[in-house]
Amino acid sequence: MDTRLRSSSFSCVTFSLSQATSTTPSSTSQGSISFDVLKKHLTAKEYEKADEETRRLLIVLAGEAAQKRGYVFFSEVQFISESALKTIDELWRVHSDNKFGYSVQKKIFKKSNEDFTKFFIKVGWMKKLDTEMEQYNYRSFPTEFIWELNGDTPEGHLPLTNALRGTQLLYNIFNHPAFDEEQEQEESDDDVAAVEEKGLKEKDDSSLAKKVFKPNYSF
Numbered sequence: 001m002d003t004r005l006r007s008s009s010f011s012c013v014t015f016s017l018s019q020a021t022s023t024t025p026s027s028t029s030q031g032s033i034s035f036d037v038l039k040k041h042l043t044a045k046e047y048e049k050a051d052e053e054t055r056r057l058l059i060v061l062a063g064e065a066a067q068k069r070g071y072v073f074f075s076e077v078q079f080i081s082e083s084a085l086k087t088i089d090e091l092w093r094v095h096s097d098n099k100f101g102y103s104v105q106k107k108i109f110k111k112s113n114e115d116f117t118k119f120f121i122k123v124g125w126m127k128k129l130d131t132e133m134e135q136y137n138y139r140s141f142p143t144e145f146i147w148e149l150n151g152d153t154p155e156g157h158l159p160l161t162n163a164l165r166g167t168q169l170l171y172n173i174f175n176h177p178a179f180d181e182e183q184e185q186e187e188s189d190d191d192v193a194a195v196e197e198k199g200l201k202e203k204d205d206s207s208l209a210k211k212v213f214k215p216n217y218s219f
Contacts, residue, residue, distance in 0.1 A: 033060060035087055042095035047158055048147040054088060054159045061085075074168035077176055085178035092159060096149055105156040106174040116167045124154035 038057065041050035059066050061084050062076040092101035105123060112118035120126045124146060126136040139145055146153050161170045
């Protein structure tokens with residue numbers, strides 16, 4: 001399967017930073033950026049609008065060059081503050097029962113062995129084709145994506161990240177320092193689970209050994 005993203009399916013979306021939205025010049029601190037619009041859309045479960053606002057915020061947070069261009073280069077992710085990305089991620093998680101958000105997507109990406117094709121399939125950004133052989137194609141933006149939260153919505157489906165120019169933007173978001181703690185916590189939880197599993201196994205083996213090798217003193 002061709003792992004390259006096709007421009008016909010993952011459309012490029014840019015946003016005009018008009019006076020109706022809160023623009024932030026490069027000289028303005030990222031701490032002054034408001035996340036109220038994002039919170040409002042997420043609280044109302046208006047996920048498509050929340051996705052648009054998330055993309056707009058990334059453009060503003062990435063700096064003046066990204067604002068003039070209308071989209072973010074992967075190399076500009078480093079200019080986004082940890083607190084800003086954590087706020088965006090937390091808002092998505094809180095208003096989706098921990099089903100959406102960048103940290104959620106990162107965990108899925110890690111479990112997919114950092115294979116973007118496998119990741120796209122798991123989060124539902126690719127759809128299975130009705131063919132004899134198992135084949136997948138990229139969903140058309142925005143009509144084929146899922147903008148509601150229900151039992152059929154894949155974990156990590158939102159927010160979307162424009163991958164038309166490649167996967168490096170999303171990769172750099174996943175590897176931003178904002179999500180280092182989540183990764184460390186996940187690895188710590190895995191280590192604890194492994195230790196507990198090992199302890200249970202040793203306990204079971206010990207019990208079995210006592211049963212098997214219990215001496216019989218009756219003659």
